[in-house]
Amino acid sequence: TQEVFQSFQIGGNAGDIFDLTDSLSRMVKNYLIITVLKKELDPESQKYIGNTNSAEATRYYIQGKEAFFRRDYIPAAEMFRQSVQIDSNFAHAAGYLALSYMNRGINEEARKWTLIAFEKKEEVSRRTQYMIEWLYANFFQGPSEALIPLRQLMKMDDQTPFVHYLMGLSYTVMHQYERAIPYFERSLEIYERWDIKPAWVYIYTGLGDAYHQTGQYRMERKLYRNAEKDFPGDPIILRMQAVLALSQGKTNAADEYIGRYISILEGNAYSEAAITSGLGSIYRDAGLFDKAEEFYRRALSLEPDRAVRLNNLAWFLIHYDRDIDEGLELIKKALEIRPGDYLYLDTKGWGLYKQGKYREALEFLEKSWESKPMYDYDIYLHLEEARKAVSDQS
Template sequence: MKIKLLCKDFGVILIANLLMGCVSQLAYENASAQEEQLSETNSQRRVSFSSEYFFSPEQEYMYKILVAEIALRRGYLPLAAQSMFEVASRIPDLGIAERATTVALYAGQYHLATQAARQWVTLDPNSHKARQILGQMLLRQERTEEAVVQLEILLDSLKDKPEQQKSVMEAILKQPHNQKNQELALELMKKLVSQRQPDPVLLFVYSRLLNQANQPTEALDVLRTLLTLVPDHAEAVPFYAYLLDKQDQKEQALQWMRQALYKYPDQSEWRLMYARMLADAEQFAEAIAEFQKLLSEYPEHGDILYALGVLSIQTDRFPAAKRYFLELLQTGDRLNIARYYLGQIAQQDKDIESALSWYRQVKGGTNYLKAQARVALLLVEQGQLDQAIEHLQTVAVNNEDEAIHIRQLEAELLIDQKRYPQAMAAYNQALKLKQGDLEILYMRALLADKMDMMDLLEQDLRHILAQEPDNVNTLNALGYSLADKTNRYDEAYELIQKALDLSPIDQYHIFDSMGWVLYKLGDYAQAIAYLRKALAMQNDPEISAHLGEVLWESGDQQAAIRVWDEALATYPEDEKLLNTKQRFLPNGEENQDKEKP
């Protein structure tokens, strides 16, 4: 006699919830104790029912189904799986066998799921879903021989449906990702491939599995076998190129796709992949040619128009880029991206009003903040700093990080215009949003240096060092500031020396700091050596100012003047350089015999 699954009748379930309280003492000696045990130990022991309480087996089965469904709703998953399986194991009902399988899977009771799926297959041998689940469960339990049997039956039943074969195989092999499951899946596929006639579906799935197992060479071997059978296999051809590229055989991958497209020029998906590969290889002209072929076939394809627009910018073909992005706008696809790039193109053409208009139309997406930043920068270039700051203060943000990014940009624009108090206020606002942020503290410390706020500078940098005692840049910044702003030269030297020792590579700014503190300590020879090394690494006006000063103080005024003049030829308006030279040559007279001040 077939018993309908009562879980499908909501009214019956509501009644069953009421009955559950009435009959619980018939099923359990101590219901609360058993629920606690099931919750804590995930117990799988069978629930004991006494037939004396039921007038017929059907009534008992109905009761157990009710118990299973209510337990499932209340989260008692092992009890639900066990109760439903007991019914499935005692009556040959297809619906109950299927339900028992799905409940056991949901509950993670895989041994019960295996048995229920086997019952399901017995009742419905043609069910692909039943065999798929049974194959998965057998594979999970490392019973690969039995799993192979089920999969062979399944594959034979789907021999005229290759896409369905592929989907089923991939579903079966989709196990929780760990090395053991991967090894079992490979063992299963190896047995299937060896026992059956060469099968394109199996070979392709096997090649993908080998790639996932980081065995690209073996995957290529399998693909070669497949491509011998089906030379124009839609997925295998590009996957072969992908594997070559993955093994750093980029030119071979490109050649493979070039030859494939020569033989099969109508494969648009292959051409799209080939065009992207060319772009990745920075063969931009060739990539543009391939994308243009695709565009002639798909004139409103958003991905193709976007790629052509970006590549045209990359190759300085701005009129073409503008045309592609305007066409992209017409499709309604990637609107914010198109507007952002149209803003860039207008900015490149010095059409500031159009650039501002396009940037302001960017309302979201990955380029939103960049577009707002460009609006502010363009306003600053037009001498409208206040409008730029006002714009940044009205930018809508989605999270704390975006708000901090905007405040940092605001501070940087203000610093460039020497509006230091307002910049300090912006950094303080950022720190209110994210207290103790090390990056913001570092930037505020650098600003404090410009404002001669030595106490704040030292406070912020020491806070960073308390968190990151080996932070090279912070060690160097604090050491240099102590050498430059105070007479704590020994302390400064120790900090800079530590930065020098910790730095994995030679850094010109640390050499500059070391030269400066050695100068303050009176070691002119070593100071000059470090400063010359720093200047050789980086032609920086501040280093030239330092080196010139030390040379002058060491008695080599001619060399000092030469260093300053060479630097001024490149940086004629650098304030530090000009001020340093002015201190030593107040009247602009470059008298080589002038005594040291």
């Protein structure tokens, strides 16, 4: 006997038989095309294909995910937008559209599409509902709340690597690296068992960062060797390899990674200032603060009126207690260019806190917290420190 894949039912009047036949034909055609598209996907993507009956919306959604995981967020957003335009109830596409905007820093659009997806969560599968709740928690609640729907997804199916990755990410956001590591490792183990490449590079770098933060350098180095095979020449992997090499005093290896890192960014048309600032972050993360400061200052000299360059150097000088007064002067200029930016308000507030101006610091940190587009654990810690200091003075 042959397998019955799907039954279709459509209601109407006998006089509308030709229209009904056309409608039924479209339903069957869409179903068959979606079935074929699903078969071309990896096991994980098949589970999260979404809640649409439109073959065209499905096609755009798949193309959007391919671009998203390549970190091509502009074409990804366009594909997801097309998908939602075809099927306005396609909540999964709306959720990925929100993430595409978030990764480009277009936070108001990201929040808007998160709310659109959230409004439709009762109309979708339980699996998709939990993913939408995770997205909502990231924007409007916090990492502890984001863990709740993820745990529900784990109960449904503990063989979905991306859910393990998101669990690890939530713990990383809270700086709980030891708790994050098993989830990141499990994610990679499942991909290896399936004999497929991980969805995107951050599954490697999330684990690499957790290893680094906990001093597991040997494990980190071994991980990057595997990552290079799946993502050859990826600048994010090269950046982290450079940080690791510098942290271990392996300057020759670090120079090689940095040279490749610069070459790739130049090939992708990054500005000299952006590349120079990136080098500052490499040396910063390796604990080589004099060198880091040199690059941050050079980046600012290349773009002296860019608020982001002013904030990068200001934050560095304040956070590492190198020159808090100069840091506050720099962040004052950044806020004149972009008043109300939540990151710049945090830098200003944290600088004032370190000067002992706790009430003034609290004012800026509260503004930062109120205007943040999504939960930020570091701002939360700064705010709590300021609140405690003000309370202790009372």
